[in-house]
Amino acid sequence: MSKRFMITAGGTGGHIFPAQGLAQELIKKTYSSSILFVAGGLSTNKYFDRSIFPFQEVSASPLFSKNPFKLLKGVFNLLRGVWQSIRIIRKFKPDVVVGFGSYYTVPPLLAAKILRIPIVLHEANSIPGKANKWLASMAWRVGIHFPFTATLLKGNTIEVGMPLREGYQLDQIDKIEALSYFGLSKNNSTLLVFGGSQGALAINRLMRNLANTWKNTPIQIIHITGSIQEADELKIFYANYQVKASVKAFEKNMHLAWRAAEVFISRSGASTIAEAMEFEVPGILIPYPHATDHHQDKNADFFVDIVKGGIKIVEEKAKPEIVLKSIQLLIDPIALDKRKSAIHSYKCRPDRTTLCELVLDTSELKSLHKAPQKRK
Incomplete structure (x- = not known):
């Protein structure tokens, strides 16, 4: 029997990318099922692929504001968005509604609760966002990426990791082809460096200070700088120090960068850690110090x-001499194999489940008119 899944996600790539990854996996596992994205801001969201996924917009505004006018606007848009979502749900008739956090998802999830449609939430970060924290007790299940998150949510939490987009699977990419894409050699160790959407400048500055140390070493670099100006400057910088490096401002094929790399240096966003685990790449994490609730520190603690x-x-x-020593520790062949093996063991443990499996199981329980039992 065909299943119908409504997914609500908005805001940053950290919400949108795993939502799209789940949609792709659901489509692959349930060929005749229907997917509909519903949230605020999808028509203009740069991370959402409107060419692939059907979607409908609903009203949404930030709800947590000390400004009375913004608060009033938030309440009005919430009520309007809930009403719009109720109409969409009654027409689409989803078996399950899956939410990925941010205020954009609150109206559809409240509408699902009103209409008694099972809700599954996914919390990507170690410290849950306000929306998921508020809605967790209403959900049948809450999939979490980090074990620590369970202590901060009231819902029925289950560790499921992070859904990744199509192509972000280790066994689907040839390493030689990935290296060739960046113009790099299979005979050298590859260091992947990027700062993500926040704090790339500090990591770029760090790599400048380290440039002289790479000369005449078997290390080659893939460096995603986050800006065109930084990329242009660093290309010259590496060339002056005779360092083999592929430098880009942005890279849409990050799965190839991960496959090419032996080790990495990055911030510790949830998606970064999920991708490092999928591709089994050890690395140095420098948490973004201004992240909300210092969640990147907790993310890094999990990985380490x-x-x-x-x-x-x-x-x-993160001084040059400390980072250099850490890189040397990581690329030592014995230490590298040990860490890769540890990542593989955690990723492939027997009790591991996925968000897709959680959603499909919830849809089966709904068809049997059974609520899930809370795991101890």
Whole structure:
């Protein structure tokens, strides 16, 4: 029997990308099922692929504001968005509604609750956002990426990792082809460097200070700078120090960068850690110090202390000599194999489930008129 899934996600790529990854996996596993995205801002969201996924817009505004006018606007748009979502749900008739956080998702999820449609939430970060924290108790299940998150949510939490987009799977990409894409050699160790959407400048500055150390070493670099100006400057910088490097301002094929890399240096966003785990790449994490609730520190702690996949360096201590020593520790063949093996073991543990499996199981329970039992 065909299933119908409504997905609500908005805002940043950290919400949109895993939502699209789930949609692709649901389509692959349930060929005749229907997917509909519903949220605010989808028509203009740069991360959402409107050419692939059907969607409908609903009204939404930030709800948590000290400004009385913004608060009033938020309440008005919430009520309007809930009414719009109720009409969409009654027409689409979803078996399950899946939410990925941000205020854009609140109206559809409240509408689902009103109409008694099962809700599954996904929280990507170690410290949950306000929307998911508020809505967790209404959900049948809450999929979490980090074990620590369970202590901060009231819902029925289950560790499911992070859904990744099509193509972001280790066994689908040839390493030689990935290296060739960046013009790099299979005979050298490859260091992937990027700062993400926040804080790339500090990591770019760090790599400038390290440039002289790469000369005459078997290390080659893929560096995603986050800006065209920085990319142009760093290309000249690496060339002056005779460092083999592929430098780009942005890279849409990050799955190829991950496949080419032996080790990485980056911030510790949830998507970064999920992708590092999928491609089994150890790395150095420098948490963005201004992240909300310092969630990047907790994200890094998970990868370092639980997965045993890398080294955490706080930004104030990320001096060139410390980072260089950490890289040398990581690329030591014995240490590298040990960390790659640790990542693989955690990723492939027998009790691991996925968000897709959680959603499909919830749809089956709904058809049997059964609510899920809370896991202990």
